Amino acid sequence: MVSSLPQIQRFFYSHYFFGGLRQGVGVLLPALLLAGILHMYAVGIIASIGAACVAIIDQPGGPRSYGRNGMLAAILVGSLTALVTGFASAHSALLWLVVPLLSFFFSMFTVFGKQGGLLGFACLLIMTLTMRVPLAPHEVLMHTAYSFAGGVFYFCYALLAHRVLWHREEQQALSAALFATADYMRARSQFYDVHSDLDKNYRALTHAQANMTEKHQGARDTVLRELPRGHGKADLLRTRALNVFIDMVALLDTLVATHVDYATLRRSLPDSDLLVFGRDALRKLARDLDRLALNIVRGRHVTERSSVKAELRAIEYELDQCRRKGMDEDSPEVYALLVQVFRRLRNAARLVQRIGDHISDRSDATLVDRLLDKSLNRFLTRRKWRFGMLTSNLRLDSPHFRYATRVAAGTLAAMTLSVLFSLTLTHEGMAPELSAHSYWIILTIIIVLKPGYALTRQRNGWRLAGTLIGCALALLLFNVTHDPAIYLAILVVACILGYGLVQINYMMAAIFNTLFVLLVFHFLSPTTNLVIGERLVDTVLGCGIALLCSYILPWWEYNFMGSLALALRRANQEFLGSGLEYAALTRAQAAPGAGVDADLDTRLREAELRWRIARKNVHIAFGNFTAAFYRMMDEPARRQRNVPELNHLLIQNHVLASQITSAIPILANLPSVPEGVQKSLDAVVAFLDGKYASPPASIEIEGELATLAYPLRQMVKASQLIDQEMRGLPQADPAKA
Template identity: 70%
Template sequence: MYSRLQALQRFFYSHYFFGGMRQSVGVLLPALVLAGIFHMYAIGFIASIGAACVAVIDQPGGPRRYGTNGMLAAILMGSLTALVTGLVVGHSLLVWVAVPAMVFIFSMLTVFGKQGGLLGFACLLIMTLTLRQPLTSHDVLQHTAYSFFGGVFYFVYSFIIHRLMWHREEQQALSVAMFATADYMAARAQFYDVNIDLETSYRRLIHAQALMTEKQQAARDTVLRELPHGSGKADRLRAKALNIFIDMVALLDTLVATHTDYATLRRTLPESDVLVFGRDALLKLSRNVSDVAFNIARGRHAKERHSVKAELRAIEYEIETYRKNGMTQDNPEVYALLVQILRRLRNATRLVDRMGGHLREDNSVELVDRRLEQSLNRFLTRSKWRLGMITSNLRLDSSHCRYAMRIALAIALAMVVARFIVVVIPEEGLGSDYSGHSYWIILTIIVIMKPGFALTRQRNGWRLFGTLIGCGVALVVFNLTSSNDVYLIVLIMASIMGYSLVQVNYMLAAIFNTLFVLLVFHFLAPGGSFVIGERLIDTVLGCIIALLCSYVLPWWEHSFMGSLANALKRANQEYLSTGLHYATLTRAQQLARAGASSNADGSTDPTLDAEQHEAELRWRLARKNMHIAFSNYASAFYRMMDEPVKRQKHVPQLNNLLIQNHILASQITAAIPVLASLDAVPPGIENSMVAVTRYLDDQEADPPASIETAGDLATLAYPLRQMVKAASLIRKDMQGLSHA
């Protein structure tokens, strides 16, 4: 879809690269200043270790207060970890008990989600790097103090950068989310291409939707963390970013509501130009969104866009032709569906044009939806940290406990292997030097091993190949030049790229991180190519141990799919119930306004207005939660499909649940606004909604044989039938999973 040049542009203007630069500079600055100016090489290295521990938490996106609290926790817990590790590393018995125990405790922090996992990894990182060499009691206190001040330095540095570059961070988080939205639109366009298999199209769409949900949540937490409150320059910038975000979410709703039975559409209209024009219109809109995203990242105004007027007029002409040929009588539901697709494309075009208009300097900074102004903070991610979350997971049926036990066992085994090598190999050979660097095996394991089997196995290969290539690149650099200035430049570039790529391409990140570490060791202890070979041997051993231990108390994804399926069904139930409540209050409000217009003062009940607004907010919150639940389920399902075949359980039911929940959510999005606009709900439509609700409550239902289709009601017939069918199939598959 995109050329390599466009992909590179997207990366270098993204918050990944900007965040990588921020982290790299913050980590290297203590070492560069202390070593380059004051020649305190050891102190500078230790301070950089402390800074690196805190930098792990400083990830792009998310509410700023969580990042601040996480970095403060990393400073305190990292310093305590360095102190304990330094005290036990010189005692052969204590280290065998303390290190696996700390690994288990820090790995259990994954119960607190992504932020907890990052904090645990930060502590594991500083523990591993403190294992490099034995320390005296005096050295331990100094090491802890230098590490602490390094972490404090990074915290202050990050705080200053965030205060100065807050708008840049918002722009980049927003642009990444919009790029993901553009990719989602391109994936949806494939459904209108009869030459592409529907199953393949669904797979691509769900992958794109899961990724888009993640990026939009990161943008939501970044853009909404501080809202505009005045008319100053900063408030105007915040208002523009907020307007673009609101329109981006509205665009997603418009796209989701266009879901249809594409198999029926292709079968009914296999040679129709409507499919071709619909595909081309979506592809053009996708390119427009991508262009807007690119201009947001660059801080520029979009000068030109790809017009979709020709496609919209052609679709309108085709629909009019179908009407004249009698489709309204012969197949009214398909005709209503085509009209609905045209309306959605028009709405999408309007939203995309408005997003581009927000970038103009002369554009108004008024919010596009003033009703949301006082409630946007309710859409932020909330995190709760309780000690009970850890204690309640200290059991074998907990995936977090199994992961902690697995990685603790791997670390203990790594220590045994390292000790065995030191004892077996003669002291004058590899052993004497190897003992000081065996921590690299432990570092490899904590980087590779993840709670899921598939991700651990995937990272294993990436890490191994990345280290191999990184060692080869280091050899080339060392053979091409002996200039320390060149080495320093390469070291800084490798550090920036390593931090930038860790969330984008893990293998490339492993290449740059390996090169960075080898250059660091060159400056600390110049020794030629022996360290390069040592790093490679360490990595191979770490990968082998990680792979072997990944089969110990594994947590297969199918074990968790049932609870994720239940969570997704409940999210759709909440989405439907809040939507129906919103539609009911909206109809009541319309009746009240109609009655007020005949009164002398023309006033309406403010209580009813407030209730309707609150109901709409609850529906929007339920929609956000539904998208997150769907993303969690889809991601887990595709992780399961990457596991061994014999560990893939109930694939047909789980795949069908994925599709039917997607259909149900899409049709809810399409139906609720129409229900809200009606003066009264006819019996057939009312009974259909009751049937959907009963099916989702795991009860028998009797959906009506026919649904009213007079006038605008025809636009509800197809969504309601799809909702009834999807809810029925969800109930059937959930019962099958329960019995299994």
């Protein structure tokens, strides 16, 4: 069954494995070519180090110019780092000054976001690997030249790979997003199971939604970076990918458009088959999405699909029975909610069917949403780098400054410990080679030490476990066989899997990376296995230092929660405001006697685009808030602040965004807005502005207005609770961190 697809199958068809394969090949090629053909082993290793630093920046998604500029920056700044570190490596005192300063400087690059953090890490990596052995001045220049050449090689290789394999990248990004959407549908289906725990279901749903938002953003940045311009084969493929993406986003909106009061629904319909049919329909649709995601990434046409016609007809029959029993008069809001659930399941089934049509051999090159034809680039993620962002964070209350200080302190402690360890071993008459690779301690620190305490502690455990297992596997391998061909094959596989798993399973990535490095050292020094024990000792020391340094000027997650809550509330404000503007313009266009107004049409299209962009921003803000909240829950209990308030804010913001998505289309189709409805909307706006409001005790529920009553009341309640919780949420005081 597709619903039981093993995660390993997803991985091998995913962009994670594909990216790891691309990066691994690009990193290994310089070493294999130079060592295998010209027998220049040391030069090959240095060139591969330069290529590895550029490969770190080579991530999927975003406009092509961002990727190119990032890799060029890695080449230039990385080469400069190698030059500075190389000259300092021959002078111990200078090295003690340069390494902590560079560690601080490059750790500050986190102010530029994810790509800035990757660039900083790449430079720290090349700094650490350059300081391994002292270099003479002429060796420094050659070392830098080889590293630069390796970076340039990978840059050219990556540009060629992206140009040739662009469609494969789009397929994998869409597949990952569809798999995440299917997981979200399964999490949502649990609410219709009367025997499941609602609190547990909500936690699973918020996790699934945050993951789905991240995957959708990745697909958005990949699919929208190059739009179709003509009618060639490449443009046909791009249009099909765009159609899949547009309908996938529409499916997301359909799924999250209504936040159902499942507790009330269970009380009102404890033994109704309606809930069973709704659960089964969602699970069938999720299985169909899994199958479609797998077919997309395999490049195959759809050959088998599920059907939810039986479930939809059963739900329609049950609704008719409820109407015959008078539910539409006795409980009009509950009945209207059930009708909405039925309609949204039907819409979801239609969208899943259309996604399947897009990847069939019958699909054409017509964009399904003409409104977005000239405006898709507005949905791309934009990044701006300004030097002022760096200088403005050089203060004690900046989390980036504190993180950079921790990294610098960690590298300084590692260098001190390395010297003491070397002196002790020499004094005891033991082999000084045991400390010859002590740079590994610093490498472990810059890998493990992260801005957040919870992530640092988590990575410590994964890194230790991965290194231990990797060392054991290497020792086993060296004692089982001595065939260099087998070593080389395992080295290539370990490199690819190390790159591919780093974003989804850090412990497995640590296993393969450890195995890869030990095999590299074995090729360079095949006469001893002492390096295995050294790797393990250095890793333990590095993890210990990283954990201790995580308590230096710590910046706990609760310090971020206030700003993230404000950002989420502002996103919901913008979402509601743009939605109300869109609904008002739609009513104006449909008003009797309005006629044809080109200016009104233009304003309406612009308003709809702003509403869609605001909806995307809400999903991103909600994902950021959710991720930070659960990271805080992994921190020590004494560092968790305002947990009930933040949990309520998470739930109520989710409710508010869902009901806005549900209410705006209904408001747009009304001939006019009744007084009670308008007063309720005004109250929601006021609560989100932090002002006092007095919502009406009752609103109009006649006819089609019954479908608006439930979401509107939920919006009023949610916005009021958000206002209350925000008033009781103290702003973070960095001085108390």
